[in-house]
Amino acid sequence: MEVTKVENVTRVYTVGDVETHALRGVTLGIQPGEFTALVGPSGSGKTTLLQLMGCLDQPTSGQVFINGKDVSQLNRNQRADMRRGTIGFIFQFFALIPTLTAYENIEVPLLLNGHTPAERRKRVQQLIEAVDLVERAHHRPDQLSGGQQQRVAIARALASTPSLILADEPTANLDTENGKQVMEIMTRLNQETGVTFVFATHDPRVFTYAHRVITLQDGLVVENGKSPRK
Amino acid sequence: MKTLIKMAFRDLGRNRRRSLFSMLALGMGLALLLLIASIYEGQMRLSLDTAIRLQTGHLQVRAANYNENKTSLAWEDLVADPQLVASQVASLPAVELATPRLYASGILSLGEKTNGVRVIGIDPDSTANQPFRLGLVSGEFITAEDRQGLLLGQPLADKLQVEVGDQVNLLVNTASGEVDEQNFTVRGIYDTHTPGYDRSTVFLPLAKAQAITQSENHASIIFILLKDRDLTGAVVNALSSSPYQVVTWEKMNELVLQTEEFSNAFLYVLYLIVLGITATVIVNTLVMAVFERTREIGILSAVGMKSNHIMAMFFIESSMLAIGGIIIGLILGGLMAWYAKTVGFYIGDMGVTGMLYGDRLYGHLVFEDIASASLVAFIITLVASLYPAILAARMEPVEALHGGKQL
Numbered sequence A: 001m002e003v004t005k006v007e008n009v010t011r012v013y014t015v016g017d018v019e020t021h022a023l024r025g026v027t028l029g030i031q032p033g034e035f036t037a038l039v040g041p042s043g044s045g046k047t048t049l050l051q052l053m054g055c056l057d058q059p060t061s062g063q064v065f066i067n068g069k070d071v072s073q074l075n076r077n078q079r080a081d082m083r084r085g086t087i088g089f090i091f092q093f094f095a096l097i098p099t100l101t102a103y104e105n106i107e108v109p110l111l112l113n114g115h116t117p118a119e120r121r122k123r124v125q126q127l128i129e130a131v132d133l134v135e136r137a138h139h140r141p142d143q144l145s146g147g148q149q150q151r152v153a154i155a156r157a158l159a160s161t162p163s164l165i166l167a168d169e170p171t172a173n174l175d176t177e178n179g180k181q182v183m184e185i186m187t188r189l190n191q192e193t194g195v196t197f198v199f200a201t202h203d204p205r206v207f208t209y210a211h212r213v214i215t216l217q218d219g220l221v222v223e224n225g226k227s228p229r230k
Numbered sequence B: 001m002k003t004l005i006k007m008a009f010r011d012l013g014r015n016r017r018r019s020l021f022s023m024l025a026l027g028m029g030l031a032l033l034l035l036i037a038s039i040y041e042g043q044m045r046l047s048l049d050t051a052i053r054l055q056t057g058h059l060q061v062r063a064a065n066y067n068e069n070k071t072s073l074a075w076e077d078l079v080a081d082p083q084l085v086a087s088q089v090a091s092l093p094a095v096e097l098a099t100p101r102l103y104a105s106g107i108l109s110l111g112e113k114t115n116g117v118r119v120i121g122i123d124p125d126s127t128a129n130q131p132f133r134l135g136l137v138s139g140e141f142i143t144a145e146d147r148q149g150l151l152l153g154q155p156l157a158d159k160l161q162v163e164v165g166d167q168v169n170l171l172v173n174t175a176s177g178e179v180d181e182q183n184f185t186v187r188g189i190y191d192t193h194t195p196g197y198d199r200s201t202v203f204l205p206l207a208k209a210q211a212i213t214q215s216e217n218h219a220s221i222i223f224i225l226l227k228d229r230d231l232t233g234a235v236v237n238a239l240s241s242s243p244y245q246v247v248t249w250e251k252m253n254e255l256v257l258q259t260e261e262f263s264n265a266f267l268y269v270l271y272l273i274v275l276g277i278t279a280t281v282i283v284n285t286l287v288m289a290v291f292e293r294t295r296e297i298g299i300l301s302a303v304g305m306k307s308n309h310i311m312a313m314f315f316i317e318s319s320m321l322a323i324g325g326i327i328i329g330l331i332l333g334g335l336m337a338w339y340a341k342t343v344g345f346y347i348g349d350m351g352v353t354g355m356l357y358g359d360r361l362y363g364h365l366v367f368e369d370i371a372s373a374s375l376v377a378f379i380i381t382l383v384a385s386l387y388p389a390i391l392a393a394r395m396e397p398v399e400a401l402h403g404g405k406q407l
């Protein structure tokens, strides 16, 4: 069964009188353990698609399934419940809570999921090692480099052992070296834990890491195939 | 929950100056209210205290058909053998003192200048006269045997331009319903700093007052002070079998007590106005905080935080603002109330009829006022944060992550 599946979804944004058809009928599914890239020119609908697959947004029409469950009709709180513990997000801007330390940022999803303090300490420790930030655990985001912040974000996305992680241009704001490090951590975590990754990107160096590359254009899937590398 | 508190606290720390100003606004509003409450309470206490000490006492024993609005001197309206009655009352354990007083109305004149006065015959040796004895500004206190002397208040002396030793003419009503007059020597001038009282009250020794009004061995009232105001009920019971009417300080000071009730209601309205103003400052702070943190709200929502938690976070934040503001307010307000209590304010002669005021007003802050003002401040702050909190909770995660749509 697919971790996430969209069937014939459309998404129309209405701002004032202007309607933007961000997605015009997209159907695709992501299998457990996949490491998939979503590519396409700016404005092609990558972010919109990730948000629908991640239950962050609702489609204008069509259906979205998370682990086989139809989530197209859920309300805001039901969607929050669905995301929590099932889906992790990584954003282009390093979306950390500025007032919390790296450690505390990683802890947030665990708190929301009601883990015991002992479980949380163990899990955060483990994640912080996995993203190689032990010395930086008690720094605030503004005391961390972009790459370090993005690694905290990865650790946070993984914290509540989700089955799916959606990453929207995780390397776009990083230099080559840091971008590479982030992609390698993601690849490793995918291999070690089997967690499914879908990431949007423009960057040709990044989608060579992918098992599968899905190309969007003008809100439609124009190509859905194996990575050029694999 | 702990994390929500931690986040809320650090969020306040993020914009320290703004948080501080919001707290200050609330604090100053609260401090102002505490000052006003203390002045109100002080005024009421003072007024009641003054009235009891100078005029009404805690209790009065009067003849059954005495009417205080008439100053009748007919014998059937008076207490006969007043010294005896007074000493009987004074023997009750709860009674501090009991002394007879005779009231008459009169006109005091010096040459062309005249003034209507209330003549009170007192037992000059009673400690009930302490306020006048201590308030003596010139001359001497009258004595029981004095047949020529009287005592008058400073404002009256000023008005008639008399000094100690001057001869004045006093015209009084008598028991037979006629009038009599006689020249007196001003023995002393007193000032209780209660202009409403001092400007119209003249004292004679009781024996002389009885003589001139032809009411031998009678008094209008027995003036009674108790060891404690709260013993009133017990003493009233003890005196219930007597043929006299016994009137309590509550009854005699109804006007003051009613005014207090009314002013309490007024105080609440004032609370709402002052705190309503500070609430707008807090709404403003929190609305700005919500807009600045739109993206974070999006992140928290993406991670799976529900709307009610997001709301709770902002409520905690405003509670912290409220508590900080209340602490500031209590400190500032405490200082101001302390100043009002120890130094006081000069108010002069307010000339409110029916109430006696001193010319200096001292604040008095009671716990009840502190508690109610603080509570109202806290509740109003929370109500004020409702709108920003709802604003935050109702953001769609997708829009929030985009930095929020323009509102």
Ligand SMILES: Nc1ncnc2c1ncn2[C@@H]1O[C@H](COP(=O)(O)OP(=O)(O)OP(=O)(O)O)[C@@H](O)[C@H]1O
Binding pocket: A013, A014, A015, A020, A021, A022, A040, A041, A042, A043, A044, A045, A046, A047, A048, A049, B398, B399, B402
């Ligand atoms: N919240 C929104 N309100 C209105 N229009 C939007 C909104 N989000 C996206 N769009 C529009 O929908 C279309 C698809 O946007 P989307 O962000 O999905 O593209 P993208 O492929 O992620 O682009 P990029 O590579 O620049 O991130 C664009 O035309 C965009 O302007």
Ligand SMILES: [Mg+2]
Binding pocket: A046, A047, A048, A168, A200
């Ligand atoms: Mg995008």
